[in-house]
Amino acid sequence: MIVEDFILRLKPYEGGKPIEELKRELGLDSEIIKLASNENPLGASRKAVEAIRKSAENVYLYPDGNSYYLKKKMSEKLGVEEDNIIFGNGSDELLELIYRTFATKKEDEILYCYPTFIEYKLIGMAFNKKIKELPLKNYRYDIDALIENINENTRIIFLNTPNNPTGTIIKRNDIESVIEKVNSSCLVVIDEAYYEYAIKEDDYEELLDLYKNNNVIILRTFSKAYGLAGLRIGYGIAQSEIIGFLNRTKPPFNVNLLAQEAAIAALDDSEHINKSVELNRQGKEFLYYEFNKMGIDYVKTYSNFILFDVKKDANYVYEELLKKGVIVRSMAGYGYKTSLRVTIGTLKENEIFINRLKEVLGV
Numbered sequence: 001m002i003v004e005d006f007i008l009r010l011k012p013y014e015g016g017k018p019i020e021e022l023k024r025e026l027g028l029d030s031e032i033i034k035l036a037s038n039e040n041p042l043g044a045s046r047k048a049v050e051a052i053r054k055s056a057e058n059v060y061l062y063p064d065g066n067s068y069y070l071k072k073k074m075s076e077k078l079g080v081e082e083d084n085i086i087f088g089n090g091s092d093e094l095l096e097l098i099y100r101t102f103a104t105k106k107e108d109e110i111l112y113c114y115p116t117f118i119e120y121k122l123i124g125m126a127f128n129k130k131i132k133e134l135p136l137k138n139y140r141y142d143i144d145a146l147i148e149n150i151n152e153n154t155r156i157i158f159l160n161t162p163n164n165p166t167g168t169i170i171k172r173n174d175i176e177s178v179i180e181k182v183n184s185s186c187l188v189v190i191d192e193a194y195y196e197y198a199i200k201e202d203d204y205e206e207l208l209d210l211y212k213n214n215n216v217i218i219l220r221t222f223s224k225a226y227g228l229a230g231l232r233i234g235y236g237i238a239q240s241e242i243i244g245f246l247n248r249t250k251p252p253f254n255v256n257l258l259a260q261e262a263a264i265a266a267l268d269d270s271e272h273i274n275k276s277v278e279l280n281r282q283g284k285e286f287l288y289y290e291f292n293k294m295g296i297d298y299v300k301t302y303s304n305f306i307l308f309d310v311k312k313d314a315n316y317v318y319e320e321l322l323k324k325g326v327i328v329r330s331m332a333g334y335g336y337k338t339s340l341r342v343t344i345g346t347l348k349e350n351e352i353f354i355n356r357l358k359e360v361l362g363v
């Protein structure tokens with residue numbers, strides 16, 4: 001078989017190390033904590049799990065390709081029309097559909113600041129697109145530079161707020177400046193995967209109504225605060241024209257039946273979201289406090305993860321933590337050679353993480 005060079009250059013996505021894999025490496029009875037993939041440490045909403053149980057018998061049926069009931073519920077919750085919503089097999093799939101639908105010409109360019117969510121790059125490379133990555137400035141999107149780099153070929157701009165892996169946000173008026181600058185053939189993607197955490201912060205501005213612009217799509221997910229990462233379901237909100245285009249390239253049954261049922265139930269469980277966000281707030285305070293005591297620099301986060309700088313080789317610290325059963329993410333591959341990203345866990349997980357980190361750093 002022969003594939004083109006750009007396919008040969010791709011590397012499979014490396015996620016956080018799975019717990020089972022580390023258990024096999026360290027011995028099966030080891031206690032492992034995974035704070036590497038920004039999942040909800042409280043787990044899924046009980047209501048969602050109950051809905052999955054109830055629907056399990058129906059999995060011999062194809063799912064509803066239009067997510068009819070879920071869309072209806074989401075439309076009521078958000079106060080947008082049903083034809084302004086699309087669901088995907090994770091927001092990852094929506095990112096891919098966006099590329100597939102809108103970046104179809106050879107000269108199309110993709111623009112974003114980096115480090116950010118790595119999938120923008122990986123999918124772009126898989127589509128052999130020209131990618132313009134501008135450096136973050138002080139861990140934040142550099143909107144001036146971004147605007148300067150917009151040209152007639154810019155086809156997709158990814159704005160990630162809060163930004164993974166830094167946890168920083170983009171101000172609403174900066175996002176508006178980007179939207180004003182682009183021409184009608186450029187789609188501005190506002191990726192709010194961590195929305196439920198961010199919106200509880202005093203200075204996080206609601207962005208939902210920006211979907212009323214003709215060339216904006218807002219992405220959110222059930223993988224983070226809703227605790228449904230394993231089911232793979234995310235959604236996009238945009239003008240019906242954009243949603244219509246994406247529906248043309250979407251696989252027919254992209255969101256599975258259990259995911260649809262669980263998401264419907266999860267939308268009714270605001271208590272679970274509130275508890276999850278509160279636990280995150282407490283965990284964040286605890287980690288800030290401990291980092292301060294240890295003299296570790298960190299970036300103030302609007303999300304459920306923290307980027308912190310150990311001033312030592314991040315890969316070394318990552319490996320040493322692994323040996324102690326703690327999975328975090330080294331940020332060396334993102335250019336932050338001495339920084340790691342930790343997902344905020346339960347209070348107990350956070351304590352274990354800090355204790356192991358102290359052992360590794362010898363403080």
Ligand SMILES: Cc1ncc(COP(=O)(O)O)c(C=O)c1O
Binds near residue numbers: 093
């Ligand atoms: C910024 C951002 N966008 C999108 C995603 C993908 O989420 P999903 O699980 O819905 O595919 C993630 C997951 O880590 C993320 O951090």
